[in-house]
Amino acid sequence: MKRERxxxxxxxxxxxxxxxxxxxxxxxxxxxxxxQIYDEQDEVGQVQEINAYTW
Structure with missing residues (x-):
């Protein structure tokens, strides 16, 4: 893949x-x-998990 771009x-x-x-x-x-690689095409959610009990 890399060689042929x-x-x-x-x-x-x-x-x-x-x-x-x-x-x-x-x-x-x-x-x-x-x-995980984040780029401009990936949406970032409004809610993120901090730990098992905190969002």
Whole structure:
């Protein structure tokens, strides 16, 4: 993905390369490595959890 500068890819089955099983984005991959990434497209809610009993 990085070499071709592609932001989205189709995930295919290991045993049948013609069977697609989903899609993944570069943001999905990065979030798995470093945690949630917030950008201008993400909405931030008005209510945030501080702990189990406080919002």
């Amino acid at each position: 592609v932001q989205i890819a189709i995930v295919v089955n290991n045993f049948n390369e013609y069977e697609s099983i989903g899609i993944i984005t570069m943001e999905d991959l990065l979030e798995q490595l470093v945690g």
